[in-house]
Amino acid sequence: EVQLVESGGGLVQPGRSLKLSCAASGFTFSDYNMAWVRQAPKKGLEWVATIIYDGSRTYYRDSVKGRFTISRDNAKSTLYLQMDSLRSEDTATYYCATQAHYYSPFAYWGQGTLVTVSS
Amino acid sequence: DIMLTQSPATLSVTPGESISLSCRASQSISTNLHWYQQKPNESPRVLIKYASQTISGIPSRFSGSGSGTDFTLNINRVEPEDFSVYYCQQSNSWPRTFGGGTKLELK
Numbered sequence: 001e002v003q004l005v006e007s008g009g010g011l012v013q014p015g016r017s018l019k020l021s022c023a024a025s026g027f028t029f030s031d032y033n034m035a036w037v038r039q040a041p042k043k044g045l046e047w048v049a050t051i052i053y054d055g056s057r058t059y060y061r062d063s064v065k066g067r068f069t070i071s072r073d074n075a076k077s078t079l080y081l082q083m084d085s086l087r088s089e090d091t092a093t094y095y096c097a098t099q100a101h102y103y104s105p106f107a108y109w110g111q112g113t114l115v116t117v118s119s
Numbered sequence: 120d121i122m123l124t125q126s127p128a129t130l131s132v133t134p135g136e137s138i139s140l141s142c143r144a145s146q147s148i149s150t151n152l153h154w155y156q157q158k159p160n161e162s163p164r165v166l167i168k169y170a171s172q173t174i175s176g177i178p179s180r181f182s183g184s185g186s187g188t189d190f191t192l193n194i195n196r197v198e199p200e201d202f203s204v205y206y207c208q209q210s211n212s213w214p215r216t217f218g219g220g221t222k223l224e225l226k
Binding site for chain 2: 035044045046047050059060061062095102103104105106107109110111112
């Protein structure tokens with residue numbers, strides 16, 4: 001059974017940093033592209049970043065480029081999102097999700113971790 | 120960026136009705152369009168991939184159609200557990216984008 005468990009969320013002040021983790025199990029992590037998708041309170045879904053299966057390429061939405069870094073450790077089956085210079089508009093539940101191939105949907109999702117950026 | 124416009128924003132129906140939800144892309148995305156369902160306080164789950172391909176474990180009452188810029192999610196005879204929010208998402212280009220969602224509510 002595929003399991004994705006996010007952690008690392010919490011309350012953080014604007015301008016500070018936070019690092020999210022997503023522990024994966026139940027599938028061969030190193031074979032899958034992985035993504036972060038977020039959802040602001042009472043709002044819709046928003047893709048944040050994707051990393052290719054071997055970590056060789058990353059993609060970001062413009063609003064987080066230069067502030068967020070997606071990475072992975074295939075030996076630990078873990079996905080990360082380093083978030084720097086956080087803004088109030090980054091407040092959201094952050095989900096990690098699998099993407100089997102380049103054009104694939106987000107097939108499996110974690111339960112999400114809430115990040116609140118507020119002073 | 121490719122914009123996805125979903126309509127209607129809210130649809131009020133009674134169980135047993137058959138419905139169609141629309142998703143329109145701002146430019147052609149071939150069939151790189153996927154549908155998700157999100158129930159309150161739950162993570163989204165994928166219902167249909169590549170516009171019309173079924174997903175293992177998803178009830179057969181869900182079906183999809185379309186290509187290019189116009190897509191439809193059909194639910195044949197809505198069940199009580201289907202009342203939730205539905206999103207479309209394109210994977211044709213970066214950034215990946217989602218539609219604003221359609222909330223299916225009980226009439």
